[in-house]
């Protein structure tokens with residue numbers, strides 16, 4: 699039976715849910731600042747059984763996503779810095795220190811979002827994913843030959 703309420707794309711992405719069912723968690727530990735477990739993903743979605751790592755090195759593509767995320771974040775931090783100081787060129791060193799500290803602080807979150815966004819690029823939402831997955835597990839009998 700389908701749930702009448704479907705979680706939106708943005709809400710599911712922000713909560714780091716599975717892109718196919720939008721219900722199962724992608725990461726085992728929901729807190730990205732537990733650094734020992736920052737990269738631990740489920741091998742398969744606990745709800746719809748989507749394979750989160752279909753091939754070795756799959757998440758090298760996540761590095762491509764993390765670059766524009768970090769550039770955008772650093773631009774935002776620079777904008778806030780500029781709005782406070784109103785003069786970036788005489789405050790280059792404090793700006794660099796601020797950007798370094800902010801980037802290191804946000805790195806675990808960006809790491810996870812880059813992986814999840816990469817997954818969302820490749821996997822479409824399927825509101826019947828659990829039922830479809832169960833259908834795939836039934837044995838297929840071939841009548842040819």
Ligand SMILES: [Zn+2]
Pocket residue numbers: 716717718719720721722743744745746747748
């Ligand atoms: Zn799922």
